[in-house]
Amino acid sequence: MTLAIDFGTSNTVVARWNPVKNLPETLKLIGLSQIEAQNPPLVPSWLYVENAATGQVLAGQRVRDRGLDQDQDDRFFRGFKRGIGNPVQGFLPPLDQQKVGFEQVGQWFLTSVLAGVAAVPLETDSLVVTVPVDSFESYRQWLGGVFGGLQVNQVRMIDEPTAAALGYGVADRRLLLVVDFGGGTLDLSLVKLGVGQKKQQPLGFILKWGDRSFENQSGQNIETAQVLAKVGRNLGGADLDNWLADHLAQTYNLSPTPLLTRLAERLKIQLSRQAEATESYFDDENFETYSFPVTRSDLNAIFQAQGLFQALDGAMEQLLQQARRQGISSVDVESVLMVGGTTQIPAIQDWIRGYFPPDKVRSDKPFEAIAHGALQLAQGIEVKDFLYHSYGIRYWNPRDQRQDWHRIIPAGQAYPMPEPVELVLGASVQNQPSLELVLGELADNTGAREVFFEGGRLVTRSVSGGSPVAQVLNDGPDSSALAPLNPPGTPGGDRVRVLFQVDGDRQLRVTVEDLLTLETLVKNQIVAQLS
16 A cells, blocks of 8 residues: 655645545544544644653644643644754753754654554555655655655655645646645745656655565556746745734733744634634733734734745746746646645735636645645656756855855756766865865755744744855765875866766766876766755
């Protein structure tokens, strides 16, 4: 059986492929899933650490049922997904004399989800996991590490908006725009659906490949989902909750608390269904009760003041620019698919209708489309994708007297690359013993936001400046030393020719040729997994 997990900042969806009905279905996990009449069985992405030393935790609905999300408690975690793989500013206190990071919290949570699946019980031979468009390789590698050790034959990975395009099942429309606005990220993706050719290769990006007995052997043409353009922002519904909570705290002279944030979230959700909403709050410091009446106009004014619509316009314009370079305009988009709880806010729906007519916009599967679409990978869907970030090597910039980055593989590069990128380098110091290259993943900081930990919550703020946001892939002498130089290098001339290539599995490969001795020092060596 194939299982899909859409690990979200606010909620997580687990779905399976029902072989009897030949349709996807969302699983209800006892103790983990919340049961609400208007929503499918979502698992709140919450964790409470009872004992960090033994790994004893509570996850999902169990946290809410016990009221462990109401107080200011260092053991309660929400929104932790956006801290995984990101350099977070701030301090997490130790728990039970143990240092606990967001990666550990995320692993505890996903392990609890998998335990809930095992309790159903369901045998799983294939797993598909989803990732945000703007995620760095460190997040993808962490996710692969969490699931790579499972006793399943195959683990695959797919971008969230691409999966959403498949999950909506728009069979009669080919050019789709997915607006995925969840709890922690905003992802826009332009996807072209079509029919490909018979293919015997694995589908999607493979994290783990075992028994191939369940591979599509039908011999039929394989449906393809080609990603034409994509844009991501570290901006989500959690930020909107924080903005409203801060507004309430300032208006009523209160201290921000987890309970105040929860009330802000409830107000936001109510205002998605009605024009006015009210919540009551008891301040246990002053023993006073407050009533918080908020209207949609109030909420929209807060969004406007925080620059939300400006950020949305910037992301949309960046996506449409990518599309225009391929001869595609906004009028060519046949359907706009809204995904994620934040897209249920009327102001967000009004914003998207400013770009596209209402009859093209669909918002009827905001929570399940990603998980259901991810299951399509096991049903003969091939995803053709490209690299969202650039990749480069670090060097010393003498003019600015600082380390800088030289891009070698641009963002938007399809893989596998048809031709390698060539770079000729000389020695940087006298008697240089080896060629060392520090490789980095580079993100354009236009509209970028950094994550920081403040007052018990993960929040974001805008980043500006000319330098790209970079994450090093192979720092340290053991990992950055590519090839010994014999004789040692001397500054003043070209010494090595380096060829960079990305293969079909998103592995960065390097070939190094010594121009002095005419030897090939490294041939097609994998130096980084661009997972």
